[in-house]
Amino acid sequence: MNALELVDLNVWFGEGSDRVDAVKSVSFSVKQGDSFGLVGESGSGKSTVLRAITGLVPNCSGSILVDQKELGTGRSKRFYKTVQMVFQDPYASLHPRHTVDRVLSETLQLHGFKEIDTKIPKLLDDVGLGASFRFRYPHQLSGGQRQRVAIARALAPEPEILLLDEPTSALDVSVQAEILNLLCELRAEHHLTYLMVSHDLSVVGHMCDNVAVMQHGELVEMMTVDKMRNQQADHPYSKHLLESSARYRS
Amino acid sequence: MSNLVDVENLWVRFPTRTGVFDAVRGISFSLGKERLGIVGESGSGKSMTGRALLRLIRKPGIVEADRMEIMGQDIISMPEKQMRQLRGRDISMIMQDPKYSLNPVMRVGAQIVEALSIHEKVDSKLARQKALEMLEAVVIRDPERVFSAYPHELSGGMGQRVMIAMMLIANPKILIADEPTSALDVSVQIQVLEIMDKLVRDRGMGLIFISHDLRLVSNFCDRILIMYGGRIVEICEAGKLEEARHPYTRGLLNSMPQLNIKHDRLETLDRDPAWRDQESVSGIL
Numbered sequence: 001m002n003a004l005e006l007v008d009l010n011v012w013f014g015e016g017s018d019r020v021d022a023v024k025s026v027s028f029s030v031k032q033g034d035s036f037g038l039v040g041e042s043g044s045g046k047s048t049v050l051r052a053i054t055g056l057v058p059n060c061s062g063s064i065l066v067d068q069k070e071l072g073t074g075r076s077k078r079f080y081k082t083v084q085m086v087f088q089d090p091y092a093s094l095h096p097r098h099t100v101d102r103v104l105s106e107t108l109q110l111h112g113f114k115e116i117d118t119k120i121p122k123l124l125d126d127v128g129l130g131a132s133f134r135f136r137y138p139h140q141l142s143g144g145q146r147q148r149v150a151i152a153r154a155l156a157p158e159p160e161i162l163l164l165d166e167p168t169s170a171l172d173v174s175v176q177a178e179i180l181n182l183l184c185e186l187r188a189e190h191h192l193t194y195l196m197v198s199h200d201l202s203v204v205g206h207m208c209d210n211v212a213v214m215q216h217g218e219l220v221e222m223m224t225v226d227k228m229r230n231q232q233a234d235h236p237y238s239k240h241l242l243e244s245s246a247r248y249r250s
Numbered sequence: 251m252s253n254l255v256d257v258e259n260l261w262v263r264f265p266t267r268t269g270v271f272d273a274v275r276g277i278s279f280s281l282g283k284e285r286l287g288i289v290g291e292s293g294s295g296k297s298m299t300g301r302a303l304l305r306l307i308r309k310p311g312i313v314e315a316d317r318m319e320i321m322g323q324d325i326i327s328m329p330e331k332q333m334r335q336l337r338g339r340d341i342s343m344i345m346q347d348p349k350y351s352l353n354p355v356m357r358v359g360a361q362i363v364e365a366l367s368i369h370e371k372v373d374s375k376l377a378r379q380k381a382l383e384m385l386e387a388v389v390i391r392d393p394e395r396v397f398s399a400y401p402h403e404l405s406g407g408m409g410q411r412v413m414i415a416m417m418l419i420a421n422p423k424i425l426i427a428d429e430p431t432s433a434l435d436v437s438v439q440i441q442v443l444e445i446m447d448k449l450v451r452d453r454g455m456g457l458i459f460i461s462h463d464l465r466l467v468s469n470f471c472d473r474i475l476i477m478y479g480g481r482i483v484e485i486c487e488a489g490k491l492e493e494a495r496h497p498y499t500r501g502l503l504n505s506m507p508q509l510n511i512k513h514d515r516l517e518t519l520d521r522d523p524a525w526r527d528q529e530s531v532s533g534i535l
Contacts (some may be wrong), residue, residue, distance in 0.1 A: 041435040172291045172462050177505035177516035199435050206507035244437045246509055
């Protein structure tokens with residue numbers, strides 16, 4: 001069963017001569033429980049795809065299906081209970097004057113949960129932060145800890161699909177390993193479906209089962225991770241991407 | 251005297267409300283005509299070491315060292331005026347993000363020319379010609395256009411190449427590159443590093459490459475200092491990384507996912523508090 005399906009998605013910004021086509025007829029589907037990676041360089045439209053799914057772009061056409069139901073122009077509360085997003089920069093995505101407790105309880109309240117008081121320590125525990133972190137402010141946390149809070153916030157509504165927009169590119173490699181491990185564990189534990197955007201092929205290779213390569217707003221190639229590992233790309237651009245990251249990481 | 255840089259017992263301290271914070275704690279190293287990497291996590295003191303070499307640490311920060319010499323010139327006691335002469339002529343630095351290090355309201359060409367004319371008496375025609383040559387050297391296809399462009403009209407990779415051109419135009423002997431490509435895409439990253447590497451080799455310069463990416467650094471350096479908690483915990487030959495012994499170095503190496511190998515779990519670092527108290531390893535040649 002497909003948890004998420006995009007059919008002929010187009011996203012553009014501006015009108016008339018200023019029009020920029022950021023995403024051009026992109027179609028792919030992600031099976032329930034799978035982890036799907038989108039790679040490409042900046043400006044290739046990979047993050048815009050995620051923003052289109054969450055309804056954060058002004059103009060788009062084509063259809064987006066979540067749990068085989070087509071989404072309209074607006075996004076319901078139900079949608080946000082099913083689909084949550086983790087953003088790139090944990091320094092920018094947490095409110096600087098809200099404590100961890102407030103960040104999490106706000107989300108829980110919005111989604112109509114009861115017994116918030118007992119749920120918060122559980123959430124913090126899930127992402128490997130003790131209950132002692134509950135009343136801290138973002139500036140009292142390291143980058144990795146902040147990203148854990150952002151993940152806890154995304155997990156709060158008990159979603160089925162997580163959209164991950166470069167979740168570790170602002171972090172040190174050693175902290176990146178911790179967060180990637182955490183994301184892997186959470187996926188197994190909560191039966192989540194991931195759609196992950198990254199420019200780092202080795203991160204996508206570690207996390208995902210299938211990969212799509214984007215260039216200039218178009219999806220140029222889809223392949224399995226095993227194919228990517230063995231450097232078996234068909235499209236010249238994906239070949240180039242694979243070569244440039246393999247050459248200097250051996 | 252054949253070393254480009256000699257540092258003995260360097261300390262960088264910042265007084266805070268809760269006491270003095272030691273960012274760099276008594277490290278010693280030297281740079282010959284080589285490419286030296288400094289690797290560590292954020293907060294390990296690697297950037298502060300680079301900045302201390304250019305004396306760019308502002309008050310209230312305190313820099314102390316038994317000896318700190320750049321090409322035999324003592325820079326601890328050097329007056330600021332002389333220090334300004336030294337920067338750019340003998341030693342230059344490329345910072346992380348070209349968006350923040352280029353002047354946004356000045357054309358790129360004028361900024362490169364400025365870097366040259368501070369150190370050399372050149373007429374504007376020759377300066378322009380040299381700047382264009384330099385832009386060509388960093389593989390910019392249309393130097394004329396870039397010369398008269400503003401920084402916001404350039405991509406990140408181009409901006410960083412412009413920075414390299416600007417830093418190398420006065421022919422310094424030492425280049426410090428502080429995470430020069432972490433703001434860039436992977437495919438562009440390698441290209442920019444290769445350009446930098448070629449120029450550094452061709453001109454016989456010394457390079458200090460600061461980064462948190464151990465494997466990346468090992469491709470562009472001869473010798474690597476690994477820093478943790480303001481100290482050097484290990485020194486490796488770049489070609490012999492696999493022989494690194496310190497658990498921190500091993501942890502940095504193994505925590506990185508690799509494209510060609512499948513891991514079920516990535517190794518994570520167990521930071522041992524004892525590492526902080528170990529003696530700093532000397533990197534003096």
